[in-house]
Amino acid sequence: MNWFFPLLTGTLTGLLSGFGIGGGTLLVLWLTLAEGFSQLRAGGVNLAYFPCCALPALLGHVKNRLVEKKAALWCALFGIPACICAALLAARLDTTLLRRCFGVLLLFVGWQEVFPQKREGENGP
Structure with a gap:
């Protein structure tokens, strides 16, 4: 079990x-x-x-x-090389620095989720 x-x-x-x-x-x-x-x-x-x-x-x-196939194509064309470059860079950086950068990213994304900015012409609460 x-x-x-x-x-x-x-x-x-x-x-x-x-x-x-x-x-x-x-x-x-x-x-x-x-x-x-x-x-x-x-x-x-x-x-x-x-x-x-x-x-x-x-x-x-x-x-x-x-x-959206056109958007997916552009994302793949630029996203795949960006991921490869980021992985190579991350392999060379100190783990502590990577963790801190990831923490800052999570704080930023969390802030954006909790306090979203209204865009022009957007309705809602």
């Missing part, structure tokens, strides 16, 4: 990832906090796990015409 909670966690985080809710983050948290994985190992598992969830989600979004 010790396989049940890991299977349930993988299934739930996969579903959340498909909906764009950040299931990969939840999976890494589960692996590090509950399963005792190192951060590096949990990140590696998440990278191996991601395509299994992302591909079906992408196919579903394409089928439902929810993907």
